[in-house]
Amino acid sequence: MSEHILLPEGSIEKLTTTLNLGPTHPATHGVFQNILELDGERILKSTSTIGYIHRAFEKIAERRPLYQITPLTDRLNYCSSPLNNIGWHLTCEKLLGLKIPKRVDYLRVIIMELSRISDHLICNSIVGVDSGAYTGFLYVMQFRELIYEIYEEICGSRLTTTIGRIGGFERNFTPAAFQKIEKFLKEYPKQLKEFENLFTRNRIFMDRTIGCGPISAERALNYGFTGPNLRAAGVDYDVRVHTPYSSYQDFDFIIPVGKTGDCYDRFLVRNEEMWQSLSIIKQAYEKVKEFKGADAEVFHADTPAYYLPEKADVYTKMEALIYHFKIVMGEIEMPIGEVYSSIEAANGELGFYLISDGGRTPYRLHFRRPCFIYYQAFEELVKGGMLSDAIITMSSLNLIAGEMDA
Amino acid sequence: MLNNDFIKQKLIEKFSDQLTDWDEPYDMLTFTVPASLNLKLLQFLYDDTELNFQFLTDLQAVHYPDKKGAELAVVYHLHNLVDNLRIRFKVFVDIENPNVFSATALYRSANHMERETYDFYGVNFIGHPNLIRILNVEEMDYFPMRKEFPLEDQSRIDKDDEMFGR
Numbered sequence: 420m421s422e423h424i425l426l427p428e429g430s431i432e433k434l435t436t437t438l439n440l441g442p443t444h445p446a447t448h449g450v451f452q453n454i455l456e457l458d459g460e461r462i463l464k465s466t467s468t469i470g471y472i473h474r475a476f477e478k479i480a481e482r483r484p485l486y487q488i489t490p491l492t493d494r495l496n497y498c499s500s501p502l503n504n505i506g507w508h509l510t511c512e513k514l515l516g517l518k519i520p521k522r523v524d525y526l527r528v529i530i531m532e533l534s535r536i537s538d539h540l541i542c543n544s545i546v547g548v549d550s551g552a553y554t555g556f557l558y559v560m561q562f563r564e565l566i567y568e569i570y571e572e573i574c575g576s577r578l579t580t581t582i583g584r585i586g587g588f589e590r591n592f593t594p595a596a597f598q599k600i601e602k603f604l605k606e607y608p609k610q611l612k613e614f615e616n617l618f619t620r621n622r623i624f625m626d627r628t629i630g631c632g633p634i635s636a637e638r639a640l641n642y643g644f645t646g647p648n649l650r651a652a653g654v655d656y657d658v659r660v661h662t663p664y665s666s667y668q669d670f671d672f673i674i675p676v677g678k679t680g681d682c683y684d685r686f687l688v689r690n691e692e693m694w695q696s697l698s699i700i701k702q703a704y705e706k707v708k709e710f711k712g713a714d715a716e717v718f719h720a721d722t723p724a725y726y727l728p729e730k731a732d733v734y735t736k737m738e739a740l741i742y743h744f745k746i747v748m749g750e751i752e753m754p755i756g757e758v759y760s761s762i763e764a765a766n767g768e769l770g771f772y773l774i775s776d777g778g779r780t781p782y783r784l785h786f787r788r789p790c791f792i793y794y795q796a797f798e799e800l801v802k803g804g805m806l807s808d809a810i811i812t813m814s815s816l817n818l819i820a821g822e823m824d825a
Numbered sequence: 826m827l828n829n830d831f832i833k834q835k836l837i838e839k840f841s842d843q844l845t846d847w848d849e850p851y852d853m854l855t856f857t858v859p860a861s862l863n864l865k866l867l868q869f870l871y872d873d874t875e876l877n878f879q880f881l882t883d884l885q886a887v888h889y890p891d892k893k894g895a896e897l898a899v900v901y902h903l904h905n906l907v908d909n910l911r912i913r914f915k916v917f918v919d920i921e922n923p924n925v926f927s928a929t930a931l932y933r934s935a936n937h938m939e940r941e942t943y944d945f946y947g948v949n950f951i952g953h954p955n956l957i958r959i960l961n962v963e964e965m966d967y968f969p970m971r972k973e974f975p976l977e978d979q980s981r982i983d984k985d986d987e988m989f990g991r
Binding site for chain 2: 469470473475477478479481482513638640641642643654656661662756757758759761768770772774782783785787791792793794795796824825
């Protein structure tokens with residue numbers, strides 16, 4: 420294969436096939452293009468083109484007050500919007516130097532881990548679909564639905580959630596929300612176990628994924644991998660442990676690591692992370708239940724300049740009316756500062772680099788999108804492999820076009 | 826234990842007074858490097874056994890139209906994964922002549938990030954293997970994230986900027 424000679428463009432003797440994988444191919448699960456040079460079914464060269472759904476979020480953010488940027492973050496990794504939303508709110512809170520009550524931290528942890536589960540669930544079951552096992556995908560879909568119902572109960576929307584606000588949540592979790600979380604905690608482990616049984620020791624699945632798209636730890640680090648993909652290569656880097664945010668230091672969990680960094684290890688790491696997330700949710704829920712009386716009513720920090728006041732207060736209290744007006748009109752000046760804050764999103768380290776010059780909108784906002792950075796390795800990962808392996812590699816890297824193109 | 830003071834000391838020893846604007850906003854060590862030195866600094870931070878900054882977290886640019894002769898700042902975020910410490914440094918370049926050495930030889934992850942920075946700010950990374958636009962269309966002949974392209978149409982008079990943010 421390596422001695423194959425590439426003939427010049429347009430040559431009549433050209434022996435290789437050029438294939439456009441994407442931008443609208445169903446197997447790419449998103450809008451991005453790969454121009455593959457194929458020798459039979461083997462990939463000699465791949466060239467990626469991205470940017471098909473670039474929406475200039477960084478530019479738009481330069482004209483928006485902080486709270487209006489939250490809906491933009493929804494549309495980064497749309498499989499786990501709450502993670503992006505809360506990551507952004509944490510960045511704002513870091514800039515403003517706010518102190519967040521413990522209960523809010525724990526509620527956020529519940530939401531973040533739920534969305535991590537929903538993201539990994541989709542990714543892992545899509546790996547199954549691409550290797551020919553459609554059953555798992557349909558099987559777990561109802562559990563993503565349960566998670567979306569929890570979001571719906573808390574913030575009113577499902578996919579692009581815009582959950583919470585700077586300082587906490589827009590309203591306290593209702594008893595119905597807690598019931599739904601309980602239901603999920605009760606029913607999901609059984610289903611996840613079955614999902615695992617379907618794949619983990621499945622001969623066909625193992626043959627298809629073991630040794631497919633592997634990457635060594637050094638290469639992965641050099642390529643800027645983070646998240647489950649890096650951990651599958653054997654590096655135990657997790658922002659939740661390295662730089663705890665939102666009180667993650669209060670929880671007991673392990674970071675699963677793989678060894679070879681191939682599709683199978685990525686699958687196993689994601690699976691184990693779902694178990695860990697479940698355990699974190701349980702712990703957080705226990706902690707939330709410990710708050711009694713007035714403490715159980717705390718769902719946001721006291722930051723009147725950024726947190727919209729109660730509507731009833733707006734009509735009856737002068738101060739609330741002023742803040743309401745100022746927030747809605749985007750007239751709040753933020754402190755001067757330069758802050759980098761990151762969270763462990765479902766795909767890796769999602770960073771926000773925010774520069775404020777004391778105006779009403781960010782002077783500069785940059786999203787460090789994990790997908791965008793590790794997608795560079797794709798060309799190397801698939802080189803020399805089969806076309807069908809490239810498809811599995813793509814889905815097991817969990818490439819989300821929205822996050823890649825911002 | 827590695828800390829900001831130690832890193833600062835070590836870097837001053839090596840590069841003396843060429844590194845300027847030392848600061849620690851939100852506990853992250855920040856400083857400025859002349860454009861000619863950025864690669865040497867990256868290499869030193871990478872190779873030094875005590876510093877060990879071997880992970881490039883982020884790379885992007887910022888435009889400051891008011892700083893004449895140093896309008897564009899390229900910002901690097903590095904991470905030492907062993908001691909878990911981050912630093913940030915900036916390279917200021919003239920917008921008329923925005924040449925910065927590419928970090929792609931050291932970090933493969935810099936490839937896309939530098940292309941993105943070129944795409945939006947027009948920073949010319951010397952030594953980049955494939956410096957073309959990445960997110961915008963190739964026919965574009967301007968760099969859209971520069972501040973001379975305000976988002977709203979400036980000819981509109983029905984929207985008062987005093988009221989609606991900047």
